[in-house]
Every structure is written in C-alpha cells, then in structure tokens.
Amino acid sequence: MYRLKAMTVSMALVASAAFGQVSQSVDADFERRVAAYVELRTAQQAGLPTLTGVDDPAEVRKVELALAERIRTARPRATQGDIFSTDMAAAVRRTLREHMDPATRQAIADETIGRFPHQVNDAYPKSAALSTMPPNLLALLPALPADLQYRFVGGDLVLHDIRSNLIVDRIPEAISTVRH
Numbered sequence: 001m002y003r004l005k006a007m008t009v010s011m012a013l014v015a016s017a018a019f020g021q022v023s024q025s026v027d028a029d030f031e032r033r034v035a036a037y038v039e040l041r042t043a044q045q046a047g048l049p050t051l052t053g054v055d056d057p058a059e060v061r062k063v064e065l066a067l068a069e070r071i072r073t074a075r076p077r078a079t080q081g082d083i084f085s086t087d088m089a090a091a092v093r094r095t096l097r098e099h100m101d102p103a104t105r106q107a108i109a110d111e112t113i114g115r116f117p118h119q120v121n122d123a124y125p126k127s128a129a130l131s132t133m134p135p136n137l138l139a140l141l142p143a144l145p146a147d148l149q150y151r152f153v154g155g156d157l158v159l160h161d162i163r164s165n166l167i168v169d170r171i172p173e174a175i176s177t178v179r180h
Contacts, residue, residue, distance in 0.1 A: 026087045030142060033083045037168060038145050041161065044070035068123060068164040078121045083159055083169035092157065095140050096175050107134045108152055108175070118153050122167050124160050 048063050048070075075082075084092065111131040118124070133141075133150045141150060147163045157174035158167050 030088045040074055064165050068166050071164050072121050080120050080170055084171050089171045092171055093174050104134045118158055118167050123165050
C-alpha cells in the first residue's frame with residue numbers, strides 16, 4: 001500500500017508540472033481515479049500466475065484473459081468518464097488540440113489503426129496495431145503508472161491497460177479525426 005501511495009504522489013508531481021493548465025482539483029481527481037483502478041486491478045491479480053517475461057505466449061494470454069474477466073466482473077457498470085471526468089476530458093482535448101502541429105498530426109496518421117469498436121471494458125483487438133503516443137503530446141499529459149498507456153484510435157484517446165488488454169476509459173474526439 002505504501003508503494004501505491006508513493007507512486008500516486010510521484011505521479012501527481014510529474015503530472016502537475018506537465019499538465020499545468022488543469023486545476024489542481026481536476027488533476028488530483030484524475031490521479032485518485034487512476035490509483036483506484038490500479039488498486040482494483042492489483043486486487044484482481046491475486047491468485048493468478050505471476051508472469052516472468054519469459055513465459056509461454058499461450059500462458060501469457062491465459063493470464064491476460066483471466067485478469068480481464070475479473071476486472072470486468074469487478075467493474076460491471078464501467079462507463080466512459082469513470083477515469084477521465086468531464087473536466088479532465090475537456091482539459092485533455094484542449095491541451096492536445098493546442099499542441100497539435102503538422103508533424104505530430106502526420107505521426108499520428110502514420111501510426112493510428114483507424115477505428116474499431118472501443119467501448120470501456122472492451123478488449124483492445126489483438127489484430128490491431130498498438131499506436132504510440134507522440135512524445136511531444138505524451139509530455140503534456142499526466143504520467144500514468146506502469147501498464148496503463150494512452151493510445152489513439154482514430155481521433156479518440158483511449159486508456160489501455162496492457163496487463164489485461166482492456167480499454168479502461170476513452171475520450172471521444174480528443175483530436176480532430178486523423179485521415180489516412
């Protein structure tokens with residue numbers, strides 16, 4: 001528990017510096033929501049095999065699917081906005097749009113996988129590439145704990161849990177639609 005609190009404090013300090021346009025209360029609320037999700041995920045991992053990084057891919061997939069099912073059961077009513085509050089989503093949209101330049105837009109267009117159904121608690125399709133967040137935009141967003149990542153799906157921003165392969169939350173139209 002102490003490590004989780006220390007990580008939350010550390011995340012808050014980094015996020016405050018990088019995401020200065022957001023009020024402290026909105027930022028603190030986001031950090032609280034992320035920490036609550038991480039705590040829930042950690043609790044759901046109890047009893048599952050610990051992966052070492054050299055595991056058989058079939059075993060990794062088995063653990064991933066089991067964790068995803070446990071998280072879905074623990075969050076049966078998970079909806080858009082559970083992590084990204086309305087205020088946080090607006091701040092993220094504003095920040096991303098203010099700092100979007102042609103090179104960044106092109107980098108996103110080159111990497112984005114386009115659209116696929118991506119509701120909260122859905123699996124991120126294994127057939128879809130994992131787009132990376134351009135570093136200049138990533139530096140503007142609040143830092144995330146290990147195994148949670150920002151991803152673009154078209155113009156939407158999703159929060160992807162790579163341990164469970166679940167979409168934890170999403171911000172529709174975070175940036176104007178990227179065209180291929």
